[in-house]
Amino acid sequence: MLFRVDPTSTVPLGDQIAACVRRAVADGAVAPGERLPAARALAESLGVNVHTALRGYQRLREEGLIELRRGRGAVVADGASPHRARLLERVREMVGEARELGMTEDELLALVRSELSAG
Amino acid sequence: MNRKNTGRAALAAMPFLLALAADLILFATRRDRLPAQLASHFVGNGRADDYAGRTSYVVITTVLLVGTGVLWVLMTARGGFHGRAYRRVVACGYAVAGFLGYLMAVVLLVNVDAAEDAQGRAQDVSFPMWQLAAALGVAALASGLGLLLAAVLPVPEEPSADGQADRQADGTTAGGERIALAAGEVAGWARSTGNRWLLPAVALTCAGAVALLFAVGWSAAVPVLLVGLLLLSFARPNVAVDRRGITVSGMLPWPRVRVPLDRIETAASRDIKPLTEYGGWGYRIRPGRTGIMIRSGEGIVARLADGRDFAVTVDDSATAAALLNTLIDQRRTEH
Numbered sequence: 094m095l096f097r098v099d100p101t102s103t104v105p106l107g108d109q110i111a112a113c114v115r116r117a118v119a120d121g122a123v124a125p126g127e128r129l130p131a132a133r134a135l136a137e138s139l140g141v142n143v144h145t146a147l148r149g150y151q152r153l154r155e156e157g158l159i160e161l162r163r164g165r166g167a168v169v170a171d172g173a174s175p176h177r178a179r180l181l182e183r184v185r186e187m188v189g190e191a192r193e194l195g196m197t198e199d200e201l202l203a204l205v206r207s208e209l210s211a212g
Numbered sequence: 213m214n215r216k217n218t219g220r221a222a223l224a225a226m227p228f229l230l231a232l233a234a235d236l237i238l239f240a241t242r243r244d245r246l247p248a249q250l251a252s253h254f255v256g257n258g259r260a261d262d263y264a265g266r267t268s269y270v271v272i273t274t275v276l277l278v279g280t281g282v283l284w285v286l287m288t289a290r291g292g293f294h295g296r297a298y299r300r301v302v303a304c305g306y307a308v309a310g311f312l313g314y315l316m317a318v319v320l321l322v323n324v325d326a327a328e329d330a331q332g333r334a335q336d337v338s339f340p341m342w343q344l345a346a347a348l349g350v351a352a353l354a355s356g357l358g359l360l361l362a363a364v365l366p367v368p369e370e371p372s373a374d375g376q377a378d379r380q381a382d383g384t385t386a387g388g389e390r391i392a393l394a395a396g397e398v399a400g401w402a403r404s405t406g407n408r409w410l411l412p413a414v415a416l417t418c419a420g421a422v423a424l425l426f427a428v429g430w431s432a433a434v435p436v437l438l439v440g441l442l443l444l445s446f447a448r449p450n451v452a453v454d455r456r457g458i459t460v461s462g463m464l465p466w467p468r469v470r471v472p473l474d475r476i477e478t479a480a481s482r483d484i485k486p487l488t489e490y491g492g493w494g495y496r497i498r499p500g501r502t503g504i505m506i507r508s509g510e511g512i513v514a515r516l517a518d519g520r521d522f523a524v525t526v527d528d529s530a531t532a533a534a535l536l537n538t539l540i541d542q543r544r545t546e547h
Contacts, residue, residue, distance in 0.1 A: 095391070095531055097399040122528070130402040130450060134461075138400035138454040 094123050098139055106141050110149030111156075112185075118158055118169065118178035125173050129159065131166035156181050217289045220298075223365060224288040227306045227354060228281030231313025235273050238317055239266075242324050248332030250323045254339040255429060263333050273316045280308055297499055299362040306358030311351040318343045388480055389534040390541065400454035401535045405526040407493075407507045410447045414440055442467075449506060451524055453532045455539060458514060460504050460524055469495070469504060471522050473543060476514045479536035481529035484511040490523070512536070 094117040098109040117123045129150075130138065136146040150167050153159045158173045158181070191201045239246075243266070250269055251260030264272070284305035288298065318339070326334035393399055417440035425433035445462035452459045457476060461468035486505035490496035493505045503511075503523035511525035512532050526532065 094403065094528070095399060095401045095535065097393065097397055099394060099397045101396045128404040128448070128450075130404075130452065134450065134452065135400070135402065138402060138452050138456075139398050140455070 094129070096135065096139060098141065100141075105148075106145045107148030107152065110135070110139075110141075110146060111152040112182075114149075114153055114158060114169075115156075115178050115182055118173050119175050119182060121175050123169050125169050125171045127169045129167040129169065134166075219365065220288045221285045223361060224284045224302060224305050225281050227309035227313075227358065228277045228284065231309045231316075232274060232277040232281075234313055235277070235316045235320065236270065238320050239270060239273075242320070245324050246320075247323060247326045247328045247334040249328075249334060250319070251326070251334045251337040251339075252319065256341075256431060258338040258341055260334065260337050260339070269320065276312055276316070277309065280312065281305075284308070295499075297497070299359055302362040303355040303358035306361075307351040307355035310354030311347050314347045314350040315343075318347070388478065388537050389530065391531070391534050391538045393538060393542075398455070399535055399538070400452065401528075401532045402450060402452045403526050403528055403532070404448050404450050405506050405524075406448040410443065410506075414444045414447055417443060449504070451512075451526045451532070453512070453535050453539075458512065458522065458524065458536070471514060471516070473536075473539055475516050475518075476522075476536060476540060477517055478540065479512055479514045479533040481510060481533040482513055483509060484513070484523055484525050486525070 094114070096110060096113045098106050098113075100106065102109065104112075114123070114129065123129070129135070132146040132150055133143050136143040139146070150159065150161055153167075154161050157170055158178060159167045160170050161167050188201070246266055249263040249265060251262075252264035252269065252272075253260065253262030255261050284301070287301055288305070322337050322339055323334050326337045329335050391399065417436060421433045421437035421440055424436055442462075445464050445467075448463070450459075450461050452461075455473060456470065457473040458471045459468060460470075484490075484503070484505070486493050486496070486503070486508055490498055490501065490503045490505050493507075496503045496505055500519070501521040501523065503521075504525070505523075506525050509525060510527065510529045511523055512529045513521055513523045514536065515521055
């Protein structure tokens with residue numbers, strides 16, 4: 094898969110790496126079970142710090158998109174469907190917009206809860 | 213076989229014939245001083261653990277040198293090697309002939325005047341391990357001689373212009389796609405590739421190593437095991453394309469193959485037929501092209517500055533080729 098990062102952007106590099114993988118899963122460019130480059134290899138490839146690459150991968154693991162295996166790099170998780178990746182992208186957008194509006198965490202969560210109970 | 217090929221065959225055959233002649237002359241002149249059963253196989257400490265009759269020695273030496281000689285004659289006459297690759301093949305043949313010829317001579321000489329036991333076996337014969345180093349030295353000298361001879365004697369000409377035109381027709385020199393990168397944006401592409409036959413091959417090799425360990429000893433098992441481990445580390449290779457060029461690595465950081473971006477002129481994605489284009493699978497070096505053939509099908513083909521091709525079979529190669537061409541464009545505008 095293609096990774097692209099912009100060091101001049103205000104978005105942290107780790108988040109940019111995570112966004113690349115999310116996008117690739119959403120597009121179907123990578124399928125569950127596929128191996129991603131090890132964090133060290135990815136960092137060398139893009140010329141970023143290993144910890145930066147790891148931070149991106151850890152974020153993806155928390156989202157359930159990849160599994161990290163010690164010494165064996167990252168593997169796209171079985172549950173990582175394009176739908177799930179697209180949903181995760183929307184959640185990020187939503188949180189970003191809520192922050193721009195100056196909403197607090199509780200306010201946003203209250204909105205989501207009310208939407209959930211209405212459904 | 214035309215005249216050029218006859219010359220090539222003679223050049224390739226010569227070291228094997230010379231080695232065979234030397235070994236057979238040594239045998240003929242010392243025949244009366246040899247035991248009935250020569251010590252023929254040695255273990256780590258140089259002690260003999262197997263024996264062979266005098267006739268066996270002659271037969272084994274002849275089969276070994278003639279067999280490897282025929283292999284090299286076929287490679288130089290039919291392999292289609294040109295220029296530097298051709299000289300290297302010839303030099304390798306000289307090295308192998310020197311190594312084998314020297315070892316067989318040493319085996320013969322350590323048996324001269326050996327005492328015999330009741331079965332006629334050579335007694336108190338040992339093979340000094342430094343002779344292996346000496347054999348490597350002989351191989352190095354012989355390969356130097358081979359390089360020299362191959363360079364002095366008329367070298368077969370490079371592939372004709374027709375061949376170049378054929379290769380351009382397959383699209384490897386086309387302009388190709390690009391990936392739109394913003395100013396300052398850094399891009400890298402990575403993909404793991406594999407072949408379902410590789411893991412069984414690894415298992416088979418390792419099983420062979422274990423069998424050899426019990427049947428022959430560690431000296432035979434270790435090299436086979438090393439080959440198995442090398443295969444294992446490349447069972448699922450990673451291919452990366454980025455600002456550094458093309459990198460193909462196994463599970464460990466080393467060994468790996470890297471083609472620097474500076475050496476690449478253009479890249480394309482196309483279907484690759486390993487058997488007809490590269491003569492098989494694995495790391496292939498052919499005249500005018502090098503390739504890592506893991507399976508049949510799509511792959512990246514890069515045309516290098518020296519006119520050679522470097523190819524690796526991998527999925528999603530169109531993206532990789534587009535990124536390579538983009539990075540090459542960037543490099544050109546920067547300079």
